[in-house]
Amino acid sequence: MxxxxxxxxxxxxxxxxxxxxxxxxxxxxxxxxxxxxxxGPPRAADAFWGAKAMAASRxxxxxxxxxxxxxxxxxxxxETQVRDAKDAYxxxxxxxxxxxxxxxxxxxxxxxxxxxxxxxxxxxxxYSKAIAPFWDVQAGVRQDIAGPDTTHVVLGIQGLAAxxxxxxxxxxxxxxxxxxxxxxxxxxxxxxxxxxxQPRIEANLSAQDIPLLxxxxxxxxxxxxxxxxxxxxxxxxxxxxxxxxxxxxxxxxFARARGQASSGTSFVAGIRFxx
Amino acid sequence: MHRMRGGAPIRVGFxxxxxxxxxLTVGHGPRVVQGRKGLGIAVNGSVPGPLIxxxxxxxxxxxxxxxxxxxxxxxxxxxxxxxQMDGVPGISFPGIxxxxxxxxxxxxxxxGTYWYHSHSGxxxxxxxxxxxxxxxxxxxxxxxxxxxxxxxxxxxxxxxxFIMDRLRKGEGYFNYQQTSWTDDYPLSAADRRMWAEMRMPxxxxxxxxxxTYTYLANGxxxxxxxxxxxxxxxxxxxxxxxxxxxxxxxxRIPGLSMTVIAADGQNVKPVEVDEFQIGSAEIYDVIxxxxxxxxxxxxxxxxxxxxxxxxxxxxxxxxxAAIPPPRKPPLLxxxxxxxxxxxxxxxxxxxxxxxxxxxxxxxxxxxxPGIDMVSMMPVxxxxxxxxxxxxxxxxxxxxxxxxxxxxxxxxREPSRLLELHLTGNMERYMWSFDGRMYSAxxxxxxxxxxNERVRVKLVNNTMMAHPIHLHGMFFELVNGExxxxxxRKNVVIVQPGASAQFDLTADEPGDxxxxxxxxxxxxxxxxxxxxxxxPEASG
Numbered sequence: 153m154x155x156x157x158x159x160x161x162x163x164x165x166x167x168x169x170x171x172x173x174x175x176x177x178x179x180x181x182x183x184x185x186x187x188x189x190x191x192g193p194p195r196a197a198d199a200f201w202g203a204k205a206m207a208a209s210r211x212x213x214x215x216x217x218x219x220x221x222x223x224x225x226x227x228x229x230x231e232t233q234v235r236d237a238k239d240a241y242x243x244x245x246x247x248x249x250x251x252x253x254x255x256x257x258x259x260x261x262x263x264x265x266x267x268x269x270x271x272x273x274x275x276x277x278x279y280s281k282a283i284a285p286f287w288d289v290q291a292g293v294r295q296d297i298a299g300p301d302t303t304h305v306v307l308g309i310q311g312l313a314a315x316x317x318x319x320x321x322x323x324x325x326x327x328x329x330x331x332x333x334x335x336x337x338x339x340x341x342x343x344x345x346x347x348x349x350q351p352r353i354e355a356n357l358s359a360q361d362i363p364l365l366x367x368x369x370x371x372x373x374x375x376x377x378x379x380x381x382x383x384x385x386x387x388x389x390x391x392x393x394x395x396x397x398x399x400x401x402x403x404x405x406f407a408r409a410r411g412q413a414s415s416g417t418s419f420v421a422g423i424r425f426x427x
Numbered sequence: 428m429h430r431m432r433g434g435a436p437i438r439v440g441f442x443x444x445x446x447x448x449x450x451l452t453v454g455h456g457p458r459v460v461q462g463r464k465g466l467g468i469a470v471n472g473s474v475p476g477p478l479i480x481x482x483x484x485x486x487x488x489x490x491x492x493x494x495x496x497x498x499x500x501x502x503x504x505x506x507x508x509x510x511q512m513d514g515v516p517g518i519s520f521p522g523i524x525x526x527x528x529x530x531x532x533x534x535x536x537x538x539g540t541y542w543y544h545s546h547s548g549x550x551x552x553x554x555x556x557x558x559x560x561x562x563x564x565x566x567x568x569x570x571x572x573x574x575x576x577x578x579x580x581x582x583x584x585x586x587x588x589f590i591m592d593r594l595r596k597g598e599g600y601f602n603y604q605q606t607s608w609t610d611d612y613p614l615s616a617a618d619r620r621m622w623a624e625m626r627m628p629x630x631x632x633x634x635x636x637x638x639t640y641t642y643l644a645n646g647x648x649x650x651x652x653x654x655x656x657x658x659x660x661x662x663x664x665x666x667x668x669x670x671x672x673x674x675x676x677x678x679r680i681p682g683l684s685m686t687v688i689a690a691d692g693q694n695v696k697p698v699e700v701d702e703f704q705i706g707s708a709e710i711y712d713v714i715x716x717x718x719x720x721x722x723x724x725x726x727x728x729x730x731x732x733x734x735x736x737x738x739x740x741x742x743x744x745x746x747x748a749a750i751p752p753p754r755k756p757p758l759l760x761x762x763x764x765x766x767x768x769x770x771x772x773x774x775x776x777x778x779x780x781x782x783x784x785x786x787x788x789x790x791x792x793x794x795x796p797g798i799d800m801v802s803m804m805p806v807x808x809x810x811x812x813x814x815x816x817x818x819x820x821x822x823x824x825x826x827x828x829x830x831x832x833x834x835x836x837x838x839r840e841p842s843r844l845l846e847l848h849l850t851g852n853m854e855r856y857m858w859s860f861d862g863r864m865y866s867a868x869x870x871x872x873x874x875x876x877x878n879e880r881v882r883v884k885l886v887n888n889t890m891m892a893h894p895i896h897l898h899g900m901f902f903e904l905v906n907g908e909x910x911x912x913x914x915r916k917n918v919v920i921v922q923p924g925a926s927a928q929f930d931l932t933a934d935e936p937g938d939x940x941x942x943x944x945x946x947x948x949x950x951x952x953x954x955x956x957x958x959x960x961x962p963e964a965s966g
Contacts, residue, residue, distance in 0.1 A: 188876035213517030218864025218952030282796035
């Protein structure tokens, strides 16, 4: 953290320092209140207005100051992909309902060729709990809604890593006993106040070959992209970008065996939105 | 949420009401500021609401009728009164139901400049506030020729619940002064990496900015020409009230110095300055003596410099002076994280320092996801003029320059120290005392014995300044003055990463609200009830 040496220190401590000797005398160690301070909840108003009349307003105050729920819905990627082969669509949405530390999350992503049903699609329902200032741990279920019918249990972590990388990493254990994992990271780079470049990386891993799903053991697929969005409003940002994906190792073999390309480049255009 | 169609258009500015019985009506209606339309809540049909002018010693009955379709309330900010008349629903009374009239009745035990506002929901943001003057029973300590109110606030066309929602969902929603590849902030690449590494924005000066706010002077936007007339050489008393829901203002009058004569309604020894920062709900009375110029501009710049409220001291109607352009937005520094040079410590190393070290917190602080930072070396910054004013090159007020004009009556040495930590998580928009939001401590008050004299130390473990307000009592800032002259206030700004102390005589029995006066921080959880026991409890 040598970089901190470079910070502008000229404004620090200027006329702001403490000089304890000039303060009026007083205790400098915290001690508990005396017994005369009483105990129990604050109920002084009950004597004037009645406990019943106070109860509703007390509850309203408690529920509106601090831990109250909000509903958030985000279309992080909602795009068309222009490829050498047939053009495709992709969605990647998520949202939550809950307070600042405890939330119910849902996620869905999928893709397919225009005019056809998706090749790949899933929905997740998760319970999410804050474990650190910037991190939530998430647990729940995932249902694949395209391809072979597969249900997974999910254990993941989502949050903001150092340098402001938005990270979403999860392990999936399918009802057939297959263990896979996915790690996604995105980084917002502001070019101006509204023009934002977002590099993105996604890696899909598997503990075993899953021939049924065409997934190879180890690092199966990696995807790197960059999206340039313009925030017309914070909640609404059209973007363009490029996305490159590779199947790796056994995953690449599975792809070739199925007559699919083992890598591909897409030019993308879409909107990012939330409310 | 309120359904707020209909209602008469809300007027700008205020009438004056006085006497032993005062009728107030809270209603809603459309509001237009500089062509921007919104839905407002107003007392007696105007924003700000009427000036309530009382006399020290009188008894007053304030009949408040609620014409909204939700509950409302009026809190008399800074007034000494029985706690059940303080007007905080859920703490001091049940609130005022739609269609109901509530009579506040109390004896006026003080004098000075005050204000009133809703303590229900987010109504204060929508215009539910007004000024209050209490004339002293005896003579004013200072003579003056004219007496004006300047009530600063904000207008937004947005529903305040929408604002709260956006703050909780993050993304620096209202900040359009963030660092970018094309900004001209004096930050090196290494600085930028360090801020990014910490996941803290150096530009987080104000949560809500001029991107939605139009800053108001007595309800008027900067283009709506609020003016105060003067004759050269007259002494003019300006009673400056920050009624902003979420804004710190920096106030100056280019070409004129200001003599501060009162803070939060209480007289102080006159002190001459060129500028001062005023936190939400703070009040400063100043005397200015305009001379030769035709006009002087009163500039109240938002602390993040994203906008300003303006007024003019004019020799004749329509006279105007130059309006200074907004200054460059300030940046947070490592000092605002509580990294401060020790006195004479010489060199320093940041290596090995932790952003969030629980060992630096007392054990009664709940250390969890709601705390994203622990101030490393919090020092008392009573001498800090405030963010953006530390190097402006002219005289800026700070708390060390304030001294009570008349000696305080209770000069006992405090019998104990109470240490409270201001805590928060910027990303989740959680705010709290000691790591617990109000929702977790609504039944756990901060308790004081009757007439107990306590030193309260506030330690700010966040990178934002918080104007902390105690209802129902004045405290005395521990600012280097002797106990008899520590200035009496009811709001104290605790600078980012720093500490501040006040001495309190707990002599007003009952339950009182204690909170950050930034409205959205209070709703984010930075609030707790203070319970003062009555004399009967100490036998």
